[in-house]
Amino acid sequence: MDILIIGGGGREHTLAWKIKQSPLVGKLYCIPGNAGISEIAICKKMDVEGDFEPLAQFVVDNNIDLTLIGPEDPLANGIVDYFEEKKLSIFGPSKAAAEIEGSKVFSKQLMVKYEIPTAKAEIFDDADEAKAYIERVGAPIVVKADGLAKGKGVIPCRELDKALKAVDTIMVEKAFGKAGDRVVIEEFLEGEEASFIAFTDGKTILPMASSQDHKPAYDGDEGPNTGGMGAYSPAPVVTDEVHELIMNQVMEPAVNGMAAEGRLYKGVLYAGLMIADGKPKVVEFNARFGDPETQAVLPRMKSDIVPIIQACIDGNLSEIQMKYTNKPAVCVVMASGGYPVKYEKGKVITGLDEANALKDVTVFHAGTAKDDDNVITNGGRVLGVTALGDDIKGAIDKAYTAVRKISFEKAMYRCDIGHRALNR
Ligand SMILES: Nc1ncnc2c1ncn2[C@@H]1O[C@H](COP(=O)(O)OP(=O)(O)O)[C@@H](O)[C@H]1O
Ligand SMILES: [Mg+2]
Numbered sequence: 001m002d003i004l005i006i007g008g009g010g011r012e013h014t015l016a017w018k019i020k021q022s023p024l025v026g027k028l029y030c031i032p033g034n035a036g037i038s039e040i041a042i043c044k045k046m047d048v049e050g051d052f053e054p055l056a057q058f059v060v061d062n063n064i065d066l067t068l069i070g071p072e073d074p075l076a077n078g079i080v081d082y083f084e085e086k087k088l089s090i091f092g093p094s095k096a097a098a099e100i101e102g103s104k105v106f107s108k109q110l111m112v113k114y115e116i117p118t119a120k121a122e123i124f125d126d127a128d129e130a131k132a133y134i135e136r137v138g139a140p141i142v143v144k145a146d147g148l149a150k151g152k153g154v155i156p157c158r159e160l161d162k163a164l165k166a167v168d169t170i171m172v173e174k175a176f177g178k179a180g181d182r183v184v185i186e187e188f189l190e191g192e193e194a195s196f197i198a199f200t201d202g203k204t205i206l207p208m209a210s211s212q213d214h215k216p217a218y219d220g221d222e223g224p225n226t227g228g229m230g231a232y233s234p235a236p237v238v239t240d241e242v243h244e245l246i247m248n249q250v251m252e253p254a255v256n257g258m259a260a261e262g263r264l265y266k267g268v269l270y271a272g273l274m275i276a277d278g279k280p281k282v283v284e285f286n287a288r289f290g291d292p293e294t295q296a297v298l299p300r301m302k303s304d305i306v307p308i309i310q311a312c313i314d315g316n317l318s319e320i321q322m323k324y325t326n327k328p329a330v331c332v333v334m335a336s337g338g339y340p341v342k343y344e345k346g347k348v349i350t351g352l353d354e355a356n357a358l359k360d361v362t363v364f365h366a367g368t369a370k371d372d373d374n375v376i377t378n379g380g381r382v383l384g385v386t387a388l389g390d391d392i393k394g395a396i397d398k399a400y401t402a403v404r405k406i407s408f409e410k411a412m413y414r415c416d417i418g419h420r421a422l423n424r
Helices: 010-020 053-061 072-076 079-085 095-102 104-113 127-137 160-172 240-260 293-300 305-314 352-356 392-405 419-423
Strands: 003-007 028-032 066-069 121-124 141-145 154-157 183-187 192-200 205-207 216-218 222-225 230-233 267-276 279-286 329-336 361-365 368-371 374-377 381-388
Touching: 003 010, 003 053, 010 028, 010 293, 010 305, 010 361, 010 381, 028 053, 053 079, 066 079, 066 305, 072 079, 072 095, 079 095, 095 104, 095 240, 095 279, 104 121, 104 183, 104 240, 104 279, 121 127, 127 141, 127 160, 127 183, 141 160, 154 160, 160 183, 192 240, 192 279, 192 293, 192 305, 205 240, 230 293, 230 392, 240 267, 240 279, 293 329, 293 381, 329 392, 352 361, 352 392, 361 392, 381 392, 392 419
Parallel strands: 003 028, 003 066
Antiparallel strands: 121 183, 141 154, 141 183, 192 205, 192 267, 216 222, 230 329, 267 279, 329 381, 361 381, 368 374
C-alpha cells in the first residue's frame, strides 16, 4: 500500500523511517517533509493546516491508500472528517475527538466528569474574574490558554505577579488570538513528568513504551519552554504499578468517556502526566504522537507499525500485539542557536553520514532543507539524534558521541538529556 504522512518535523521523519521498514508499504509520500524525509519519501510542499481540498486531490491523483497525520493543527481543523467524507482512509481523531487537545477547557471538563485525576482548576472567560480568583488563591499557579498556541499558551507561575500578567498576555493582549478567549487556571503540580502514548480504535487501548520529554531550553531545566529538547524511553518513573494506574484511571476513562460523549476517539492518544508518590495526574492530553518522544519510542518498537495503524482505523485493535526491545533509547535534539526565541536558518550541516554510520544511531531530521548538495538548517529544532543502548547510560553516551560528529554554526543542545533516568 502507498502511504502519505502529513508534517515535516522529527516526529514525521521517525514515522516515515518506521513505516518505510514495513513490507506492506510501496510508495511513501510526505507533505511537506524535510531533507531527511526526502531521502525515503516523495516530498511535496503544500498547506496542511487549513485547505484540505488540494491534499485530498493529491491523495486521489496518486492512489494513496492511507494518510497519517503528524501535527495537531490539521486534526483540530478537521482533516480527518474531510477525508472520511470523501471515503479516503486516514489515521487520526475526528475534529470533535481532537478537541481533547484543541481545547483545554473541554479536556478539563472531560477529566472532571469522568473522574480522571488532574490538577484542580477553574475556567474563566473574563480577565478580571480570572485575576480576582488568582489574587484569592495565590501562587504557585498555572495559567493556560484554552486553545492551541504552538506550545506557548501555558504559563506556570511561581509568583502572583507573573500569574496576573499571564492573564493579561493571554486574555487582554491576545498573544495567542482566539485561543485566549478562555483560560484554565489550575493548581501547580509538583512531581516528575512522563508521556504515556497509546494507539486506540475507540475501544481497545494499546500503549506504546513510556517516555519522557525535556521541555526547557537549557541544562538543569533552566530557560524558556521549547517544543522539546530531547527524550528518552522508557521512563523509569512509569513503573508497572504506575502503568496500571495510568491505564485504569486515565486512558480507559478517557477513551470510554469520549465514546460516551459521542466523540469516538480513534488514533493516538497522548497523556502528559505529572507523577508524584507513584500517583499520576493528567497535565494535558494530546491527539497525536509526541515530538520528540516519538524519536525515542519508535526505534524501540519491534512490531510493524502499519498493521497497528490499520487496526485502529478498522476497529479491530484487540487482535493486535506490539513488541518493544528492552534497550532504552535517547534522543538529543540539536537546535539553532537562540531557539526558541530568535534564530537564523540556512547553516550548512556536516557530519550527518558519520553520525548515522554509528551502530544503533539514527539521526532524525526536523528543521532541515536541501540546498544543492548540502543539508542546511531550516527551523528552530534541527535534528533529533537518537541512539539505542544496552542501558540508559550506554544510550546517552552513544547519542552524544553521534551529536559531537555533527556540526553547524551556532548549534545548541542540552548536555543532560536522560539525567533523571540515570539518577534513578
Ligand atoms: N498544573 C501544572 N503544574 C505544574 N506544571 C504544569 C502544569 N500544567 C502544565 N505544566 C507545565 O507546562 C508544560 C506545558 O503544559 P501543557 O498543559 O502540557 O500544555 P502545552 O503542551 O499545550 O503547552 C507541561 O509540560 C508542564 O511542564
Ligand atoms: Mg504539553
